[in-house]
Amino acid sequence: MTRIEDGAVARLHYALTDSQCSNCSAQLEWNAVFDNISLPKYIARHCGKIYTISIETVKFDVRDENEERQEKVSEGKEPHAILMAKGMKRRQQEPAKKETRTAKES
């Protein structure tokens, strides 16, 4: 739990789930106030104080449409068995090298 200080910066998820009143340490319950679309807020009240989260900065994620489509296809058809087989093949080759090495040493 994080006590809120004026001007503190946190991830939105933690701010909403893990913040407490700076006076009595009670967990704050946030109410979304989206009446101003260009400045959405969350507001919580406790111990005579009004706590406000302003969503002023956001994170952009821009990607190519084709890229997203390819990722979805590969997610669905990920040949997990083939990847496992490759891993097993690699593991089988490694001890074989060791065996030849120990054979030369002895």
Ligand SMILES: [Zn+2]
């Ligand atoms: Zn309080």
